Amino acid sequence: MFGIFKRRGFTTPWHLRILYISTFLLRTAFGALLLLIAKYVPSDPNNTYVGLLNVAIIAVPYPLAEMVTANYFGVISDRIGRKSIIVLGTTLAAIIVVFYTLSNNVWYLSFMHGIHGIGAAATVAPAIAMIADHAETEDRGRQMGWFDYSTFLGYIIGAVVGGFMIDITGPRVGFVIISALLACSAFTLWRLVKREPAKSKSEQYSVVRNLKLVFKVREIRLMFPIWLIIATLLGLAITYLPRIMLSNDIKGSTIGLAFGVAGVALGLLQPFWGKVSDVVGRIPVMAYGVFSIFGIVVVLLFFRDYAFVSTDHEIHFKLLGMIPLAVFGLGAGAFVPAALAMMADSSTVERYGATMGLYSFALGFGAFIAESLGLGIIIASGQVANPSEAAPMWLLYLAAALIALAMILMIVFFLSTFVKRRLGRKQVEKG
Secondary structure (H helix, E strand, C coil), X not given: CCHHHCCCCCCCCHHHHHHHHHHXXXXXXXXXXXXXXXXXXXXXXXXXXXHHHHHHHHHCHHHHHHHHHHHHXXXXXXHXXXXXXXXXXXXXXXXXXXXXXXXXXXXXXXXXXXXXXXHHHHHHHHHHHHHHHHCCHHHHHHHHHHHHHHHHHHHHXXXXXXXXXXXXXXXXXXXXXXXXXXXXHHHHHHHHCCCCCCCCCCCCCCHHHHHHHHCXXXXXXXXXXXXXXXXXXXXXHHHHHHHHHHHCCCCHHHHHHHHHHHHHHHHCCHHHHHHHHHHHCHHHHHHHHHHHHHHHHHHHHHCHHHCEEEECCEEEECHHHHHHHHHHHHXXXXXXXXXXXXXXXXXXXXXXXXXXXXXXXXXXXXXXXXXXXXXXXXHHHCCCCCHHHHHHHHHHHHHHHHHHHHHHHHHHHHHHHHHHHHHHHHHHHHC
């Protein structure tokens, strides 16, 4: 049954192993930061609305900065190499996190978070481009799965660590620890990976020009809106869910463990789904991932009382509802590794950085849309009688509408590709 894994390209190159370790440390720091900021911002313990509004104001500049600069860093990495850009971005993030300790003023944190987003943009596109550089074509999906797995595993561990930091060290000490993790990530890559040669001799760094070339690929044009929606959903979850749970007097350690369990279900099979896409094709695996996310949102929206209840500052899970959530959770990680591999398949070596910049752009744009829409919804919910209850529910309805749209787009993508291939076969048979 495991014969599909015994094929050429199964060995992971040394450069990529170090990259995955560095990525894990980087995302562990980011995962912890998300929970600490939710606790650090000014809030009203009797009003969820106030805390959510402050979190939204702080959150928006980060994805905006990442969105604007992501593709540029991908293009630059084609010209001067991947390693230098990743180390620079991680170092910048480590420095900025230290500055978080100086004040919890909402506008100050908003500015610092924006600079932090630039550092994040510099780490993502070059890292994925490095994978495309070193991975064999027939093993590319699995390697993208390992990258995504190291990313999600970092978020999982980071969420657990951040939750316990809330209860044990407090946000300010936690920020210092996070800065040290980011510094370790930068040092690991700088010390253990040799500087690779440039992939492109072009002197032009035009983001618009490179985006036009990338979007000439049909698969990327059809896939990209779906990716934006998934990134938006991820942004909604990681930005607002911790603040909502804290407002319900749930302990930080409990929140961290809850995020950890969800993250394990989401990220555990990332390399597997990437390898499956190497064998059965990228689009079917992507479609399965989108349908799984849709299932999660449906359960949370209409059947959450069957899955869990929150009482006495704790979360109590119910087996009947958790079974379908676990099943959907295992499939929810299928989209990203297959989509990343498809992007690399569709690109050229000289344009890997520019192409993979779309991944970081999607994360930034999706999070920006999520946090901007969330900010609008939170402000609007403040006009109703009970904003503390209205804001979380309105955010959940937004998530349901977005994933329904993603499912429709995925169906169109799947069917149009199927029809195109059938027509292509008929033309070959006639010719």
